[in-house]
Amino acid sequence: xxxxxxxxxxxxxxxxAGSAWANVILGGCSTSSSSAGYPVLSPYxxxxxxxxxxxxxSRIVARSGVEPVLGCGYPWHAAPDGGACFTTxxxxxxxxxxxxxxxxxxxAGALRFAADGNVTSAYAVLSNxxxxxxxxxxxxxxxxxxxxxxxxxxxECDPRGVxxxxxxxxxGVFYHEAVAVDPVKQTLYLTxxxxxxxxxxxxxAAYPDLSAGLLEVAVITGGTGMVAWKTVPDPSAxxxxxxxxxxxxxxFNGGExxxxxxxxxxxxxxxxxxVWALDTTSQRLEIIYDDDSAITPVxxxxxxxxxxxxxxxxVAEDGSDLQVVVINPDGRVYPILELEGHDASExxxxxxxxxxxxxxxxxxxxxxxxxxxxxxxxxxxxx
Numbered sequence: 001x002x003x004x005x006x007x008x009x010x011x012x013x014x015x016x017a018g019s020a021w022a023n024v025i026l027g028g029c030s031t032s033s034s035s036a037g038y039p040v041l042s043p044y045x046x047x048x049x050x051x052x053x054x055x056x057x058s059r060i061v062a063r064s065g066v067e068p069v070l071g072c073g074y075p076w077h078a079a080p081d082g083g084a085c086f087t088t089x090x091x092x093x094x095x096x097x098x099x100x101x102x103x104x105x106x107x108a109g110a111l112r113f114a115a116d117g118n119v120t121s122a123y124a125v126l127s128n129x130x131x132x133x134x135x136x137x138x139x140x141x142x143x144x145x146x147x148x149x150x151x152x153x154x155x156e157c158d159p160r161g162v163x164x165x166x167x168x169x170x171x172g173v174f175y176h177e178a179v180a181v182d183p184v185k186q187t188l189y190l191t192x193x194x195x196x197x198x199x200x201x202x203x204x205a206a207y208p209d210l211s212a213g214l215l216e217v218a219v220i221t222g223g224t225g226m227v228a229w230k231t232v233p234d235p236s237a238x239x240x241x242x243x244x245x246x247x248x249x250x251x252f253n254g255g256e257x258x259x260x261x262x263x264x265x266x267x268x269x270x271x272x273x274x275v276w277a278l279d280t281t282s283q284r285l286e287i288i289y290d291d292d293s294a295i296t297p298v299x300x301x302x303x304x305x306x307x308x309x310x311x312x313x314x315v316a317e318d319g320s321d322l323q324v325v326v327i328n329p330d331g332r333v334y335p336i337l338e339l340e341g342h343d344a345s346e347x348x349x350x351x352x353x354x355x356x357x358x359x360x361x362x363x364x365x366x367x368x369x370x371x372x373x374x375x376x377x378x379x380x381x382x383x
Contacts, residue, residue: 038326038334039382048377049367051338056381058337061095061111061119064366064374069111069122076122077101077109080362080374082134082178082257082304083349086141086159091115093354094159096125096143097362097376098132100348106132108145110159111376117358125157126165133193134178134257134304134348140208144168146176148193150241154179156210168210171202172235174242178267178304180260182280189265189278191255198243199252199267199278201229218285219248227278227285252276257305257316266313268302275302275315275327289327298333299325304361306351308383316361318346324361337379341367349376356383 039053050058062069062076069076077099086094092114099106108126111119126132126145132155133148143157145165154171158164171179177193186207190200204213216229230246243249258267265278266288275289291297301319308314313327314336322342323335336359339347345365352359359379366373 038328038332039336041335041338045338045340049340049342050377050379051340052379052381053336056337056379058377058379060375061360061378062122062376070119072122074109074122074124076374076376077107077124078374079106079364080109080376081132081348081364082136082146083360083362084135084137084143084159084351085353085360086137086143087354088112088160092120095351095353095360095376096157096159097349098135098145100131100133100148100364102130104128104130106130106147108132108135108143108157110161112160113353117378123161125159125161126155129155133176134191136179136181136188136258138181138208139183144171144179146179146190148175148177150175151237152176154190170204170210170212170215170235172200172215172232172242173237174198174200177255178258180258180265180267182260182265184263185280187280189258189260189267189280191252191258191267192243193255193270194243195253195271196243196251197253197255198246198249199227199255200232217243217246218250219246220250225284225286227283229283256303259305259307259313261307261311266305266307268305268315270302270318273297273300273302275299275305275313289333298335299323299327301346303346304348304350308352308356314350314352314359316347316350322347322363324350324359336383339363345373352383359383 041051048058064078079100081098081100083097095111098108112121131148135145145155154168156166177191179190188202199218201216215232215235218227221228254271256268273291277286301317303318304316311329322339342363345363348362348364350361362376366375
């Protein structure tokens, strides 16, 4: 097993070298100033408990266990977690959200929106699974729901609720967190939420069919800031936990959200509050945000992550001041929203509608003292 500290990262070139992001973002200490050219949060929360910049507004689209969504008979699930949006044939979209509930009480649900933004229905797309944490959308329009348990697996789900979910054991058995698809290289990258977790790559035997393929784990190469990949001998983990099967694996401290954009995979590690970038062609690995590099870091408690078409990353916080923080390629780091009164919760499921005009996210446990707690929001504005 291989691990490295911050001094070694500097020697290996993982901090800053050769990146359009890293040299400016690692400072990570932007302050909310209108003169800086980015939105500034209002000092006051709106009626939904959300602090937003001028020109933005929020609404609550679902609450866990309070009442069926729009009286349609589907109770919104507890502990809403990772999510993504998908287009529909009628110009609307579907927002899929995981349920991080233990002991076969989890799964995933969906909200269907008409073209005008009104919620028209809600339904389950996956049931009777455990701790469905994050996951990822595929380019072919399915949702990969990941179980965060020792025996965790990945389920491929139909966001529209027509086709039954399909178990994808070839993607491995481990504490799955999230997955991102590189449509150019036709590979998948997966994070693992363990202090000594790995970063995995899956190459389908016949892309985009995920029923068979090669599962590998990232390992360190000597002194270059690059990663290499070694085959996981037994993805089923029948005799040994997946992350322990390759002794030279690169350890990532609490892998969380992951997303693909323009030839790079961006992912977060919560225990050291870092955002990483992996070039999927060169296999060069960089840290583009590290809260240790700032006196007063803007972003802490990194968790779920999504990306806009301009390359701006939107990172949800677990703990701290419960913000969604933007990391722009030009070096700006600033909050785009903040929840008030949700101190025992975390922000999850951050994603954009297909036209990028609406941002969806959940407060997983909601306001202190409310039963089941979860609240799912929509924010609109000039992103």
